[in-house]
Amino acid sequence: MTDSQLAIGVDIGGTGIKGALVNLTTGELVSERFKIPTPEDGEPEAIAHTVLEIVNQLPEEAEGKPLGICFPAIVKNGKTHSAANVSKRWINFEAEKLFTQTLGRRIRFINDADAAGFAEVKYGAARDTQGAIIVTTLGTGIGSAFIYNGVLIPNFELGHLPYQGESYEKFAANSVREREELEYPVWAERLQLFYSELEFLFSPDLFLVGGGVSKSHEKFLPLLKLKAPIIPAALRNNAGIMGAAALAA
Known part of the structure; x- marks a missing residue:
């Protein structure tokens, strides 16, 4: 495996921040997965320093590798435009700039659902599937990602579509x-x-369903009647790390 086949992925969540070195060819984690609780205040500077702490624990071969960080917010041109379970200071915040300065290196800042969805298409349950793929995560909210022929279309917040006010x-x-x-x-x-x-709005070729509840997919997915196949995601808790690393590279 050459150095060019490696990248770092960091997944920032409301309760924990985790990161690892990733093999970009297979998606597998090639280092220990380090995890630290998310700072209680959820302030940008505290979270950035926690990410630095994780990156500093990675093995020597991580030095200088592309670094992707995913986060639960709308992300556009490196700026966060929303905040879920973290400080409201993240709204309209120059996130990529802060992390670049704190870590002393270039980084790519990405929405967490986009990262996880991209990982499922590149390495997981939808690998080698062409066409329009909608990935949803059923959890505290509903995260979503839209990938067309392997290309991510960012910030598809489909869980926010209006329903009954x-x-x-x-x-x-x-x-x-x-x-x-x-x-x-x-x-x-x-x-x-x-x-x-x-399905009415986007006519996807495949639905992929993630989130912790996807472990019990046999209890609800077979009950859904759709034209497109709907299947469980495969990568579980490592999807964000893998997708962030792949998109950074």
Whole structure:
């Protein structure tokens, strides 16, 4: 494996920040995966220094490699335009600039759902699949990514599509299923409305479903009636790291 086949991926979440060195050919992690709790205040500077702490723990061969960082926000030209479970200072914030200065190196700053979705298409359940692919993560909210013939179209916040004066993620996220103690068939009826709307709007060739609940995919995915196949994601907790590294390179 040559040095050019390696990159670093860091995944910033609301509760933990994790990172590793990634083989860009296979997507596998070639170092230990380091994880540190996200600073409680969620302030940009504290998070940037935590990322620096993780990068400094990586092995020698990580030195000088491309570095991608994914984060739960709308990201445009290196600037964050929203904030979920972190400080509101992230709204309209020059994130890429802060991390470049803190780490002393060039970085690529990416939306977390975009990173995870891209990883699934490059390394995971949708590998070698052409056409329009919609990747959704069912969790606290509904994250999403849109990839067309291997090209990521960023910031597709499909969980924010309006539904009954709110948004679909307020109606059909996994957190809603847990909070309202919905049986899987009842929850699947809500998901049916969401995915039918996406199919009508975008005519995808494949749906991919991630998030922790995808481990129980047999309880709800077979209940959905769509023209396009809908299958579970494969990469679980490493998808963000892998996608961030691949997009950085």
